[in-house]
Amino acid sequence: MNAFFLRSIPVKEQRTTLHYHDVMPTYLQAMQQGIGADLALKRPLFLESWEHYLDWKVEDIAPHLGFTRGPGEAWDWTTEAASG
Secondary structure, three states: OOHHHHHHOOHHHHHHHHHOOOOHHHHHHHHHHHHHHHHHOOOOHHHOOHHHHOOOOHHHHHHHHOOOOOOHHHHOHHHHHOOO
């Protein structure tokens, strides 16, 4: 790897790629899901009036904004696996 390539990748991705190979497919799947959630938003999330959602449950907010939540506990194993 050259120096430019190493500087262009954030530290978390470098650590995951180089040291925790078992986690990488799930990490990429999570990134893909996050990008999909972003693209599904009706408008940028930072433009939403968050005060409107203070009384709402999280399970109700996500569908209202137009995206689905992640798999939750199905990815819990990655935390332990990436801790070394």
